[in-house]
Amino acid sequence: MTTESVSLSSQPPTVVVSPCAACKILRRRCADKCVLAPYFPPTEPLKFTIAHRVFGASNIIKFLQELPESQRADAVSSMVYEANARIRDPVYGCAGSICQLQKQVNDLQAQLAKAQADLLNIKCQQTNLLALICMEMAHQNDEYIM
């Protein structure tokens, strides 16, 4: 199970070509104000096929209609990402990646805590060593004076 890097800062294409990939796959007329068209251009049919296979067209449309236009491109990106994860791993999907990342966070936190404890320990040792050297030097100075 691998965790892909997520990039969610996508922008909708400025030119909308009709019919969009969604309407072509759903075999329906692509209206002027098609809610899917800005995010599913005809050049990327797989993007819609994958999202449709996991969420279903009606759910995708419903989700997009419930969001302001400025957030729709990000919502489509995250849905396509999740759908890809579900197809790659039909049992765990995105939740599998979350489990794996949570485990990695826990491991790293434990390693960091150990490294910080080691650092504190060695710093104490160094302070003691320096104090010893200072004492030794002061002792030698005393001997020279006497």
Next chain:
Amino acid sequence: MTTESVSLSSQPPTVVVSPCAACKILRRRCADKCVLAPYFPPTEPLKFTIAHRVFGASNIIKFLQELPESQRADAVSSMVYEANARIRDPVYGCAGSICQLQKQVNDLQAQLAKAQADLLNIKCQQTNLLALICMEMAHQNDEYIM
């Protein structure tokens, strides 16, 4: 945006009560071999409502039918987890948690690398300090002998 802990090792209930929450919500007859019944007991209607709202009943059934029975409980758990994440965060869903966890992993890796570099550095200093003390002691011994 918070990242909930994921537990994916669920087991289907041994006793199947009919009609299951899914068939009750879908207003259909719950057959003896209903594929949803073992994972959506009538006592937890919200579990199905949430998964249905995000994936749709037909997709959930299709996903489960494509999996061996031993993996279906985990698949339902991960779908319910993902559906909850999508309802909580309609723009980023689970992918948002993955982004956040990836950022946390990157931060921890950077902190760990720094702590390990600091540790190596202070160990070098300590080795030099010990060498200095040994040299000093050897020098003092020489003076005593002379």
